[in-house]
Amino acid sequence: MKKKDFVIKLLVLVVAFFIIDFGLSTVLLRGLNKYYGLEKQTEVLFNGSSMFMSGFDRNVVENKTGLTVSNYSHEGVSIRERLEMIKQVYHKHPEGFETVVFELSPVIFSGVETSANVYTAFFPFMDDESINVYIKEFATTREYYIRKIVRTSRFDSRLIVNIIKGYLGKFQNVKTSQLHSRIDEELKASEGAVNIYMKESNIAIFKEAIDLIISKNSKVILVNMPVYNAKLRTFNVNDYKEFNDFLETYSLSNSQISYLNMNVDSIISERKYFSDPLHINNYGQKVLNSIVSEELNKITSIN
Amino acid sequence: MLFTSFNFFIFFPIVILLYYLTPVKYRWMVLLGASYFFYINIKPVYAILLLAITASTYIFTRMIDSTGDEDRKLLLMRINVALILVPLFFFKYFTIINNELLELLELNNLRWPLPEIKFILPIGISYYTFMSIGYTIDVYNEDIKADKHFGRVALFTAFFPLILSGPIERAGNMLPQFKNLKQINFSNISGGLKMMLWGYFMKLVVADRIGIYVDAIYGDILGHNGTSLLIATVLYPFQVYADLGGYSLIAIGVAKILGIDVMQNFNRPFFATSMAEFWRRWHMSLITWLTDYVYTPLSFAFRKIGMLGIIIALMVTFLLSGIWHHADMTSIMWGLTQGTFLSIEALLHKRRFRLEEKYQLTKSSLYLFSCMLVTFVLFSASQIFGRAVTIEDSWAIFDKLFTNIGVPYLDLTTLLYSFIGIFLLLIKDFKNEFMPVAFNSYWNRKLYLRYAAYLTVLFGIILFGVFEGGNFIYFQF
Numbered sequence: 001m002k003k004k005d006f007v008i009k010l011l012v013l014v015v016a017f018f019i020i021d022f023g024l025s026t027v028l029l030r031g032l033n034k035y036y037g038l039e040k041q042t043e044v045l046f047n048g049s050s051m052f053m054s055g056f057d058r059n060v061v062e063n064k065t066g067l068t069v070s071n072y073s074h075e076g077v078s079i080r081e082r083l084e085m086i087k088q089v090y091h092k093h094p095e096g097f098e099t100v101v102f103e104l105s106p107v108i109f110s111g112v113e114t115s116a117n118v119y120t121a122f123f124p125f126m127d128d129e130s131i132n133v134y135i136k137e138f139a140t141t142r143e144y145y146i147r148k149i150v151r152t153s154r155f156d157s158r159l160i161v162n163i164i165k166g167y168l169g170k171f172q173n174v175k176t177s178q179l180h181s182r183i184d185e186e187l188k189a190s191e192g193a194v195n196i197y198m199k200e201s202n203i204a205i206f207k208e209a210i211d212l213i214i215s216k217n218s219k220v221i222l223v224n225m226p227v228y229n230a231k232l233r234t235f236n237v238n239d240y241k242e243f244n245d246f247l248e249t250y251s252l253s254n255s256q257i258s259y260l261n262m263n264v265d266s267i268i269s270e271r272k273y274f275s276d277p278l279h280i281n282n283y284g285q286k287v288l289n290s291i292v293s294e295e296l297n298k299i300t301s302i303n
Numbered sequence: 304m305l306f307t308s309f310n311f312f313i314f315f316p317i318v319i320l321l322y323y324l325t326p327v328k329y330r331w332m333v334l335l336g337a338s339y340f341f342y343i344n345i346k347p348v349y350a351i352l353l354l355a356i357t358a359s360t361y362i363f364t365r366m367i368d369s370t371g372d373e374d375r376k377l378l379l380m381r382i383n384v385a386l387i388l389v390p391l392f393f394f395k396y397f398t399i400i401n402n403e404l405l406e407l408l409e410l411n412n413l414r415w416p417l418p419e420i421k422f423i424l425p426i427g428i429s430y431y432t433f434m435s436i437g438y439t440i441d442v443y444n445e446d447i448k449a450d451k452h453f454g455r456v457a458l459f460t461a462f463f464p465l466i467l468s469g470p471i472e473r474a475g476n477m478l479p480q481f482k483n484l485k486q487i488n489f490s491n492i493s494g495g496l497k498m499m500l501w502g503y504f505m506k507l508v509v510a511d512r513i514g515i516y517v518d519a520i521y522g523d524i525l526g527h528n529g530t531s532l533l534i535a536t537v538l539y540p541f542q543v544y545a546d547l548g549g550y551s552l553i554a555i556g557v558a559k560i561l562g563i564d565v566m567q568n569f570n571r572p573f574f575a576t577s578m579a580e581f582w583r584r585w586h587m588s589l590i591t592w593l594t595d596y597v598y599t600p601l602s603f604a605f606r607k608i609g610m611l612g613i614i615i616a617l618m619v620t621f622l623l624s625g626i627w628h629h630a631d632m633t634s635i636m637w638g639l640t641q642g643t644f645l646s647i648e649a650l651l652h653k654r655r656f657r658l659e660e661k662y663q664l665t666k667s668s669l670y671l672f673s674c675m676l677v678t679f680v681l682f683s684a685s686q687i688f689g690r691a692v693t694i695e696d697s698w699a700i701f702d703k704l705f706t707n708i709g710v711p712y713l714d715l716t717t718l719l720y721s722f723i724g725i726f727l728l729l730i731k732d733f734k735n736e737f738m739p740v741a742f743n744s745y746w747n748r749k750l751y752l753r754y755a756a757y758l759t760v761l762f763g764i765i766l767f768g769v770f771e772g773g774n775f776i777y778f779q780f
Contacts, residue, residue, distance in 0.1 A: 157769075
């Protein structure tokens with residue numbers, strides 16, 4: 001092979017690479033937007049973490065309420081990412097949503113149990129100004145510029161699964177595994193041992209997110225997601241009361257906010273609804289779909 | 304610096320550029336400088352050890368070459384082999400022996416004078432030790448002449464594509480190439496890049512993905528049932544193949560870009576129809592090294608006792624191979640298992656051959672497939688000793704495999720990607736094994752088909768690669 005031939009072929013390959021990279025990343029981003037329901041303006045937005053991902057099937061909620069629904073939730077996100085997600089969706093859809101369903105869990109203000117590399121889930125959206133600023137804060141320079149140059153590198157295998165689901169339009173929780181009976185015994189040992197911290201900084205971020213939603217004339221449903229009762233009992237009783245009281249008081253501070261506590265006995269005492277103590281399975285999802293749809297119907301009928 | 308690290312993608316293009324801009328006469332200097340820079344980048348102090356082994360090998364091979372006295376030659380060869388082996392033994396086995404002794408003495412209320420010391424095994428020490436020993440023995444056997452050029456010998460032991468995990472090359476192949484470094488050849492560059500691309504696919508997409516599942520299961524043997532252990536046990540051989548095979552392909556590709564041909568390390572091992580054939584296809588550079596420098600001399604020494612001599616040679620060779628991997632009971636069991644399988648095969652070889660002849664079995668696809676399956680099952684079972692941390696864990700796994708059946712641990716995404724990766728790997732191997740000229744994508748005459756193949760693999764790596772997968776498995780050896 002001659003030098004000239006080699007150089008030409010290499011150049012053609014590089015050009016082909018970047019053309020395909022652009023095309024493929026566009027297709028992938030479209031699929032991801034479809035998965036979250038962000039490709040179009042919807043009336044209801046769900047925003048949360050893995051609890052919301054496993055908890056609701058937006059197709060079912062749409063059928064039950066007649067409202068269009070998006071579910072922008074990602075596993076491992078902390079309150080900080082949640083604020084970024086809210087900013088991003090309002091930037092993308094400035095007209096806003098009628099209602100935002102906002103996930104809460106006892107540890108949301110504690111600042112724990114979030115993945116260290118959760119920012120990688122937002123690489124696909126780095127063309128969005130606010131997400132770009134957020135990513136710059138967490139990603140290394142190398143990570144950042146590789147993703148800027150090679151667009152497909154913004155996606156990873158976890159996101160590909162969601163993209164496939166997005167194109168298929170299937171959002172049902174397929175997990176049918178249920179909690180084992182020995183879980184009660186295992187968790188009993190740490191009853192009351194887990195503290196819930198109400199960190200001021202995290203509460204401030206939470207309030208900023210809610211204020212942003214309200215400023216766009218959207219209603220907010222704060223959903224305290226169900227935690228299997230033996231797991232719930234591992235939290236310090238006084239801490240949990242303080243957490244719950246805070247949310248109840250906060251929701252009363254503004255008529256646009258309502259509070260839905262799903263930690264009710266009929267759900268949290270049923271092992272059959274949980275795939276693990278924090279996450280709902282397929283059977284539990286059906287129950288949660290109905291409850292949240294009912295709440296949405298209630299709110300829309302008031303309007 | 305690892306092949307999968309970002310730094311390598313800066314380092315290697317610079318090396319290529321410098322290499323081809325330098326006059327041919329001085330190119331060895333670029334390669335030697337690059338090799339030491341590559342190695343020093345991992346841990347600078349261990350480069351001294353590499354240099355010392357190189358110096359010892361250079362001096363002794365020159366002395367062996369220049370003496371006519373056979374006894375002196377033998378003595379010099381033995382001294383150098385012993386000298387070269389000292390660091391390997393020290394770093395690999397000192398901590399283990401010291402700990403065992405400490406424990407033993409403490410049982411008798413005695414104190415061992417040396418405290419508990421833990422040494423980190425210098426990366427690549429096994430590989431440059433083996434290559435240096437091979438060179439010394441080859442000079443002793445007069446298969447090759449000792450090279451008078453210290454720089455070339457240093458390059459042979461430190462050549463950066465091979466130093467971390469092989470292939471374990473022979474001086475007879477490498478030194479003449481270093482002596483006559485080639486002009487730039489764009490077909491070599493293109494061929495090398497293709498190998499590297501597939502090597503990265505094997506490592507990042509297949510090996511590291513499977514590793515997530517295998518690590519999760521083998522990391523908590525008591526917490527998982529037999530079905531999960533069975534899946535992990537079946538997956539593990541593919542992980543090692545994709546990991547070391549991928550690494551080897553990258554190394555061979557890197558060398559090829561520099562115009563140097565390096566021996567193949569894997570040859571579609573899962574299509575082997577016997578354990579003997581399997582070991583001719585798996586980690587070939589290690590096995591041919593062991594065959595030439597351990598098995599052949601041993602079987603020659605025991606030739607008078609016939610088949611028993613072969614069995615002893617096989618058992619000792621694989622026992623040494625096991626101990627080389629780790630000085631613990633699991634590795635010893637691994638070596639003995641391989642030796643046993645091969646010995647049984649050797650004993651039954653004639654009978655099997657007669658049966659195959661009589662019933663024309665080698666023409667039956669079903670028979671060949673059954674043989675491949677049995678070979679795979681035997682190898683997978685033996686790899687339980689290769690992967691389990693302790694011998695107790697190994698027995699627990701064997702026990703659970705047959706008694707603790709249940710719903711497996713389902714990390715669906717990982718399993719799905721793992722099986723797709725294995726499927727693609729096997730499809731490619733199948734095509735190369737049985738239809739080497741058909742459906743050629745990488746080497747297709749049509750440019751657009753070749754490009755489609757490259758880009759598919761490249762985007763496969765970008766989208767499905769595990770980039771935080773960590774080291775290559777064989778670095779630890």
